[in-house]
Amino acid sequence: MRSRTARGWQALALGATLVATMVSIPEPGAAAPGEDRAYTVDGLNEPVDILVDDNGVPHIYADEHYDAFFAQGFNAARDRLWQIDLWRRKGLGQLSEVLGPAYVAQDRANRMFSYRGDIEAEWRSYGRDAKRLTESYTAGINAYIELARENDELMPWEFEFLRYQPDEWAAEDVVRLRTHALVGNxxxxxxxxxxxxxxxxxxxxxxxxxxxxxxxxxxxxxxxxxxxxxxxxxxxxxxxxxxxVTFSQENLAALGGFGSPTLDGQAVRPAADGDRPGDRAYHGESEEGSNSFAVAPGRTAVDGPLIASDPHRTQAVPSLRYVAHLNAPGMDVIGAGEPGLPGVSLGHNQDIAFGLTVFDIDxxxxxxxxxxxxxxxxxxxxxxxxxxxxxxxxxxxxxxxxxxxxxxxxxxxxxxxxxxxxxxxxxxxxxxxGPGTSAYFASIGYIREDDWGGFLDALDRWGTPGENQQYADAAGNIGWKPAGRTPVRRNWDGLLPVPGDGRYEWKGFYDADKLPVSYNPDRGWLQTNNESRLFDEHETGPLPKYVNRKIGFEAANPWRSLRTREVLAEMDEATQESMLELQTDHVSIPGRRITAAIENVRSDDPAVRQALDILRKWDHEMSLDSSAAAIFDVWTDLHGAPGTDDGFLGQALLAAAVDDRAAVEAIGKPASTTTVDMVEHPDRWFGGKAVAVRDAAIESSLAAAVRKLTEDQGADPNAWRYGFYNRQELIHPLSELVDPHTRGVIDIEPREKGPVNETVGDEGASWRYIAEPGNWDEALAMNNPGQSGDPESPFYENLFVPWSEDQMFTLHYSREDVEANTALRIRLEPSS
The missing domain is CATH 2.30.120.10 (Aminohydrolase, N-terminal nucleophile (Ntn) domain, beta-sheet knob region)
Structure with missing residues (x-):
């Protein structure tokens, strides 16, 4: 299923002995966080303290409930103002106003898909105090914008370079935006x-x-x-x-030139013709690939349960995720959300922890x-x-x-x-x-709940996107419940277009209890990996009552799920270390099955024989130094490293199975599950002497892969490395518009860590989280590449190298622990 948002891939497998609870520190030469700061602002009821810890996470302490959301908005703007301003303008269709006529078509498209209904019905859909807390949140953003307009040092450099100013937010802007999330089918x-x-x-x-x-x-x-x-x-x-939103000099011609802000001590210059960057490391998009799992107390080596969550979305600078801690009367919640939304979607409060992965609802x-x-x-x-x-x-x-x-x-x-x-x-x-479907916004409900029942009640109001909601609490319970508004299609399945003449209409939406659920299963663990989950706590495979509701039939491939279940089934004394080891696991289930199935394949070609021998001795780890991993992915493209081409094996098998050349061209290559099945069960796919047909396809495609590897990395197969195809570079959206010096400041240089699709670790989630509920000061997290969108901040890329090495930092929670690890104090005072 193609998605406009990305999941990531990861290329380093981590053993339990390597897990590190780490505190990241600024790199040598990076600016210090600075002296304590104080601001007087309109819209605040009582003073608020923001303690920014040594990983860049803001801990907000407010004496009034809604002041915490005000401070969250203020601090999100302090760290990410250009990012969230661009996000708002894109979603509301207001790019052309500041970027010029090249963006009119995109503005029109976004206006067509934004929420255009009654705003009061929208607020009511979320229940409780959605409007009030959002008004506080956007008031905080606007308070920072007002300060930045008065003090150029507070304004992100991108505004001066593009020669426009940020707009203030209305509360309804937050929920009218609809095109920023994972979309459907x-x-x-x-x-x-x-x-x-x-x-x-x-x-x-x-x-x-x-x-x-x-x-x-x-x-x-x-x-x-x-x-x-x-x-x-x-x-x-x-x-x-x-x-x-993409940027180019051609599209920005209406600006009449760029501004010259100062960054890293030098004026930012527009890129000249000779300044264009050459080849870049991988920094594109891929399919979604999130993971979450929870283990009950009886199977852990700690006092309580364990929960782990790593939703894989775009790897970008600045990060898609933003971490915050909100402490106020009636609320003490910490975790990650999106910087333009109040609250958090993934993390914990004092009683419960929660994570999510995509659940396939059409x-x-x-x-x-x-x-x-x-x-x-x-x-x-x-x-x-x-x-x-x-x-x-x-x-x-x-x-x-x-x-x-x-x-x-x-x-x-x-x-x-x-x-x-x-x-x-x-x-x-x-x-x-429709009303009540602003992506992720409904998390404002469950972040203030304290048990499974309250959590489920909050999920009744979850609209989009469809999500597996993972749960664990300090009382020792674990649970899973998919959430999302699910159309009732009586007479079709949603997999093809339908006539719009009235014959094919949604008959409302299913109640939340029509979706599966699992709570404290006997086996002692739960997992989700975006796979098809049309079953309940018995996990006996698709159940007719869920299948016949036609919830969705296009979930992710099963490989990550199979590996996760395999590991959890053997995990009798789970620890945070073993949970992280699973989050960063790169065992190839397709690799294991294909190499087992080709044990008897022979070849007269010495190069192919050598490649087969290397594959048969492989441990099936997609590790960077592995020649077998390099051979396998160049041969199959089942793990998606850039530059490996499109899968020689699948193309050869497809050509052998389908006589229609036009169909072969249209299909391109089989689905990964089909490719594996063609190798394992040739009689299902090929006529005549099916095994011989399959073996011929294997031999010819492996020969093509060997030729490519030789061309790319030389003639010695033992020197081939999978890392050759795996580098991660984070590219700022304005990178190609600026001079080389500025580009070096705003981009984050490549590391050997790239796509390993269809393994649990993938590229590595930008947000990763592991916790033992109740023992909150030991919770671990990661937010690649850092919390700040300011290249001069020590928190801009301080987490990139630790992330690339599969490390995590302590997610400080108690006031005592936060105070002991504070790098910067910000005091907000009400103006009157």
Missing amino acids: LTSEVDRAYMARDFGLRYENIRQPLDAGWKTKVPKGLDLDLLPEDPEELLEVYDLATQG QEDLYVYRTRPGHPNEYRYRGRWVPMDVRTEEIPVRGGGSETAAMKFTKHGPVIYEDPERNVAFGVRTVWS
């Missing part, structure tokens, strides 16, 4: 529709097998010939809304409309022509004036593509366009 719906148009559904078991053995079919009345020729054209608006559908000839703003719905809701908005554009954006909506949602000549239009219905 619209892209896979479209991919499947084009395959079905051209080849039917006969190759789907090769291209993208569905979970639980589900087989889809073309919905009645769907005319696949109505699809435009180019799927990218169909998805252009959706893609613009759900992708990030929350998007593509509708195909017949439009009225000569009247393209009308579509056929339940036997009559119905007008679209046509809205126009003026989008302010830097450089003067504005552009008028016309946006069309059907009963289901925004129209993303139309062809008046063919009398057809396409619209999108999403869960995340």
Whole structure:
């Protein structure tokens, strides 16, 4: 399932003896945190202390409940103002106002997918005091913006370079943003529709097998010939809304030049033609790959349970995650969230700990409309022509004036593509366009709960994205509950587009108790790895009652889940060290199974024989120094290192299994589960002498891999290293616009740590967390590359090297422990 947000990969396996509870310190030459600071601000009721610890984590101590959220907003702006301002502008469709006309199309797309409903209904959806705490949070952001406007030293350099000022926030801005989170399956719906148009559904078991053995079919009345020729054209608006913001000199021509802020003692200059960076290490996106697990007290070596969570999202500078500790009457919570949101989503309070991973709920559908000839703003719905809701908005554009954006909506949602000549239009219905579905915002409910019952009640209000919610508490309990608004589709499964004529409508949403749950299972542990989890506490495989609710059939591949279960089943005395060892595990389950299945493969080619011999002696660890790991990933591409090409093995097996050359080209390569099954069970896939056909594909593809490895790394297979293909470099969004000196300040140099997809460790989560509930001062965390977005801060990249070495820091919690590890004190005083 393609996603606009990334998970990461990781390339270092860690043994228990190497786990380090570490306190990161600024690198030599980095600026000290500075002297204590005090600010007088509007909007605060009582004084607040912010103690920033030696890892950059702010600990907020307030005497009034909502002042804690004010201080959180203030400090998030202090550390990440340009990041959250860009996030807000992108989500609200206000980029063109400061960046110019090149961003008008993206602004229009984001406005179409932002929340456009009644704001009071939105606030009510979250219950309790959502509006009030968000007003406090945004007041804190605005207080910092006011200070920064008065003091240039407080304003992030990016604003001066791009020559604009940050805007103040309204509370509703926080919840109207909808396109920043993990989105759903619209892209896979479209991919499947084009395959079905051209080849039917006969190759789907090769291209993208569905979970639980589900087989889809073309919905009645769907005319696949109505699809435009180019799927990218169909998805252009959706893609613009759900992708990030990119910068180039061409797109920013309306700025009329760049400003010259000072950074690292030198003026920032625009990049000249000769200043362009060369090849970069890997810094792109990948599929999601999060993990969470909890172990009950009877299977740990400590007094209570253990919980671990490492959601794998974009590795970026600054980090996607922001860590904060909020201590006020009625609340003492610490953990990670997104810097533009109040509260946290992952972490713990004084009683319970919580983590999350993506749970596959199908929350998007593509509708195909017949439009009225000569009247393209009308579509056929339940036997009559119905007008679209046509809205126009003026989008302010830097450089003067504005552009008028016309946006069309059907009963289901925004129209993303139309062809008046063919009398057809396409619209999108999403869960995340309705009230109560601002991504992750509903965590404001459970961060203040103190037991399993309260936690479950809070999850009833969780809208998007679909998440496995992992739980453990100081009383010794562990639990798992998926959360997310789940459409009821009575007469179709959501896997292909459907006619928008009224035959295919959501019949509301399932109650939360219609999703599975597990609490204190007898086996003593729980895990989630984004795999299909259409079962309950018995974990006996997909259960009909969940399968038939058609919750979703496109979860992640099972490899990480299989490895996690394998390790947890043998973990009788779990410790934080063994939990971290599992979080950073890089055993290849596909590698183990494929090498076992090819034990009898022979070759007359000496180079292939040598490669086979190395693979058969392999321990199946995707370690950086391993020649076998290098051979395996170049041969299969099942672990996704950049530069390994697209998988010689899968391509060869596909060509042997499918006679239709056009279909082979369209499929590209089999799904990873299919590739493994083709090797293990050739009789299922190949005609004639199936084993001989498979072996020929293995030999030819391995020969191609050896040729590539020789070209890349030389003729000695024993000198080949997987690390050759694995480097992680964090690139600032403005990197290519600035001079080499500035680029060296804002980018974070490469380390050998890169994609190892389909292993538990992957690239390594930017946020990682392990805790024994109740023993909170021993909790461990990691937030790559650091807390601050200021390149001159000691907390900008202080965690990158420890992260790359699989280390973690102590997540200080008690006031005594925080005071003993404070690097900077900030005092906020109310203005009156």
